[in-house]
Each structure stands twice: as C-alpha cells, then as structure tokens.
Amino acid sequence: MRNFIFQNATTVYFGQGCVKEYLSSLIKPYTTVLLAYGGGSIKRNGVYEEITGILQAAGKNFVEFPGIMANPTYKKVQEGAKLAREKEVDLILAVGGGAVMDCSKAVSLAARYDGDIWEDFWARPGVIEGEPLPLGVIVTVAGTGSECNGGAVITNEEKKVKTGRDYPKLNPRFALMDPTYTYSVPVKQMVSGGFDILSHIMETYFSEPNEDNVSDDIMEALMKSVIRNLRAAIQNPRDYTARSNLMWDSTMGENRVIKMGKQCDFQCHNMEHQLGAYTDCNHGCGLAVLHPVYYRHIYRYGLPKFVRFAENVWGIPRKGKTDEELALAGVEALADFIKEIGLPATLQELGVTDPAGLREIADSCGISAGSYKKMTHEEILSIFQECFAGKEPSI
Numbered sequence: 001m002r003n004f005i006f007q008n009a010t011t012v013y014f015g016q017g018c019v020k021e022y023l024s025s026l027i028k029p030y031t032t033v034l035l036a037y038g039g040g041s042i043k044r045n046g047v048y049e050e051i052t053g054i055l056q057a058a059g060k061n062f063v064e065f066p067g068i069m070a071n072p073t074y075k076k077v078q079e080g081a082k083l084a085r086e087k088e089v090d091l092i093l094a095v096g097g098g099a100v101m102d103c104s105k106a107v108s109l110a111a112r113y114d115g116d117i118w119e120d121f122w123a124r125p126g127v128i129e130g131e132p133l134p135l136g137v138i139v140t141v142a143g144t145g146s147e148c149n150g151g152a153v154i155t156n157e158e159k160k161v162k163t164g165r166d167y168p169k170l171n172p173r174f175a176l177m178d179p180t181y182t183y184s185v186p187v188k189q190m191v192s193g194g195f196d197i198l199s200h201i202m203e204t205y206f207s208e209p210n211e212d213n214v215s216d217d218i219m220e221a222l223m224k225s226v227i228r229n230l231r232a233a234i235q236n237p238r239d240y241t242a243r244s245n246l247m248w249d250s251t252m253g254e255n256r257v258i259k260m261g262k263q264c265d266f267q268c269h270n271m272e273h274q275l276g277a278y279t280d281c282n283h284g285c286g287l288a289v290l291h292p293v294y295y296r297h298i299y300r301y302g303l304p305k306f307v308r309f310a311e312n313v314w315g316i317p318r319k320g321k322t323d324e325e326l327a328l329a330g331v332e333a334l335a336d337f338i339k340e341i342g343l344p345a346t347l348q349e350l351g352v353t354d355p356a357g358l359r360e361i362a363d364s365c366g367i368s369a370g371s372y373k374k375m376t377h378e379e380i381l382s383i384f385q386e387c388f389a390g391k392e393p394s395i
C-alpha cells in the first residue's frame with residue numbers, strides 16, 4: 001500500500017429527522033446565516049419551510065442566496081461573496097445538491113479573500129492564506145459526495161473552464177443528511193446522481209495499485225450497493241433503505257476513504273467537466289455517455305482490474321472466456337446498466353449538435369496522470385467522436 005495521510009473534518013448527522021434534531025444547536029454560535037439554495041425545489045418539497053422555521057425559532061438573521069444553477073458559475077460565486085460580505089454573514093448554510101454545496105464552498109473562500117480568487121485558487125492550485133467562512137450543508141440529493149470533502153467545482157464561463165479540487169479547508173463543518181429529503185428528487189436526476197456515485201468509485205478503482213488493497217475491496221462492495229439500491233429506488237422512490245444506502249454510498253465515494261493508497265484516474269471527470277463548460281450538460285449524464293467508451297479504449301492497460309470488475313461487481317462467470325473477453329463483458333454490463341436505468345448513451349442525446357466543436361473541447365481537457373493509459377488530446381477527441389453518435393470503437 002502507498003503511504004497516505006487521512007483527514008476529514010466534517011461531522012455528519014445522518015438519518016430521518018436529523019435536521020429537526022440537530023440544526024438549532026449547530027447554528028447556536030452564529031448570528032447571520034447565508035441560506036444558499038438552487039432553483040426552488042426546496043420550496044416545493046417543504047424543506048425550505050422546515051429550515052427557515054428552525055432559523056426563525058433560533059432567532060437568527062438570515063439572508064437568502066437562491067438560484068444556484070446546475071453548473072455553478074464563477075459569476076454566481078462572486079455574487080454570493082459580495083452578499084456575504086455586505087450582510088456580515090458568519091455562517092453559510094447550503095441546502096441542496098453538489099451545485100449548491102460547491103458554490104457555497106467557493107463563496108466561503110471568496111468572501112474571505114481579497115485577491116483574484118479564480119487566478120489564485122482555481123487556475124493555479126496551491127495553498128491560499130485565510131480561513132474560509134464556516135459552512136454547514138443540508139443534503140437534498142445523493143451524487144457528488146461534496147458534503148464530506150473540500151471540492152468546489154466551478155465553471156468560469158468566460159474562460160470556458162470547469163474545474164475544482166479537494167481543498168481540506170473547504171470541508172463543511174457539519175453535514176445534515178436526511179434520506180427522506182431525497183424522496184422528491186425526479187427519477188432522471190436520481191439516476192444521474194447515482195451514476196455519478198458509481199463514476200467516482202470506478203475512477204478510483206481503475207487505477208494503480210492492482211495488488212491486494214483494502215480500498216479496492218471496499219469499492220467493490222460500494223459499487224454493488226449503488227447498483228442494487230438504484231434499482232430498488234427506481235422501483236420505489238420512497239424506499240427508505242435504498243435512499244439511505246445511496247446517500248451514504250455517495251458520501252463514501254468522495255469522503256477520501258476509498259482514495260487512500262490509490263493513484264486515482266478521474267480522466268472521465270476531466271472530460272465531462274469540459275463538456276459541461278462548453279455545453280452546460282448534466283454531470284451524471286455526461287459521465288454515463290463517456291465511461292463505457294473510455295473503458296473500451298483503456299481496458300487492455302489495466303486488464304487484471306477489469307477482469308475483477310466483471311467477476312466481482314457484475315458476477316459474470318468466466319466459462320472459458322479469455323481475460324480480455326471477460327474484461328470486455330464487464331464493460332458491456334456497465335453499458336447495459338446505463339441503458340437499463342435510462343441514462344443517455346450518446347453526446348447527441350446530451351444535446352451536443354455540432355461534432356466539429358468537439359476538437360476544441362477535447363483540446364481543453366486536463367490529462368490524468370493516474371490512469372492506466374495516459375491519454376493524448378487526439379485520443380480524447382476520438383472518444384468524443386465515438387460518443388457523439390454512439391458508434392462502436394474501431395480499436
């Protein structure tokens with residue numbers, strides 16, 4: 001196993017009723033709360049009422065910061081930071097999914113930083129001075145795992161860059177996770193978030209080391225849990241067991257535990273983030289289109305792990321298959337699952353209309369150092385082209 005340091009500063013309160021039980025004591029030390037949320041789902045499902053009721057009963061001033069979009073922009077971050085400064089906010093409370101949590105993390109940093117935060121943080125990763133504003137999150141959709149990490153994925157629309165990284169100072173102080181809050185998530189978003197969870201785990205699993213390590217064992221269990229519980233939640237969106245498992249699978253995928261000792265790939269995420277920067281596509285849907293095509297390109301370079309994936313995650317029997325046939329059968333099982341749960345399989349289904357524009361997007365993608373096969377921009381372009389129409393790979 002490679003050497004590592006493990007740290008996670010977020011305290012999680014998990015389970016039905018946790019917001020009612022813990023929120024008022026968690027906000028006690030603060031005076032003015034920035035209540036950050038998205039396009040309004042929390043107003044339709046009763047979550048807004050519950051939370052504002054608790055804030056009012058606790059005598060807190062709160063300032064609303066609504067309208068955080070699916071791919072939060074740097075402009076939105078600047079708007080939130082300005083508001084936080086003007087109103088002398090001392091706690092940000094993010095209520096929503098990855099977009100709201102990420103934007104709130106970025107606001108917490110930007111509100112306390114006088115320099116050019118894009119240039120000094122997102123464009124040139126490094127340590128920056130100053131403590132971010134305290135942040136607490138209330139999760140309403142499972143997927144990104146943003147509640148237990150320091151990642152803040154932000155889109156700079158002018159520069160056409162969508163990027164983020166795990167900066168431990170941005171870990172929320174607390175995360176409240178009530179699985180019943182996710183009951184109202186539309187099925188399309190639930191499966192997209194579910195696939196994002198699977199993607200985080202696969203991006204970590206398919207990387208060195210391949211020898212026996214506890215992270216790979218945990219990941220096989222997690223992948224099986226996501227597949228099983230996503231199927232159950234599609235059957236019954238109010239299945240508490242399935243929703244609880246998906247919610248915790250999501251946290252486990254991105255709370256750093258499974259990354260210990262692993263190199264991590266995240267090439268698909270690099271590609272999807274740039275697709276998002278150019279087309280504003282849905283994150284989980286973009287990943288669903290990319291993963292099978294990418295894996296058909298690289299499976300030979302990580303053959304033992306792809307064989308393990310086929311046998312241990314999908315339960316495919318060897319029955320006279322060569323390693324290569326077995327590995328490919330695992331990738332095809334993944335592609336079938338994507339189809340089964342109703343996610344898109346082509347970039348056209350994602351709304352990309354102009355294949356000529358794919359070169360510029362491909363050239364803008366970051367290259368992962370941890371993948372089984374280091375990509376070139378030409379290979380990324382051919383993956384995008386195969387994804388465009390869903391054609392079978394030629395290699």
Ligand code: NZQ
Pocket residue numbers: 037038039040041042045068069070071072096097098099100102140141142143144145146149150151152153181182183184185186189193196254269283284
């Ligand atoms: O905006 P509202 O109206 O709230 O609706 C949201 C949004 O349309 C809706 N929703 C959320 N909870 C709901 C609900 N609808 C009904 N009932 C509820 N309880 O779901 C939609 C999706 O929410 P959003 O936050 O946009 O999605 P997600 O959680 O998938 O987050 C995506 C963002 O996170 C980034 C992605 O790139 C993308 O920008 N990521 C963040 C990561 C991190 N910080 O660790 C890692 C990921 O790989 C990812 O890059």
Ligand code: ZN
Pocket residue numbers: 144196199200269283
């Ligand atoms: Zn993701």
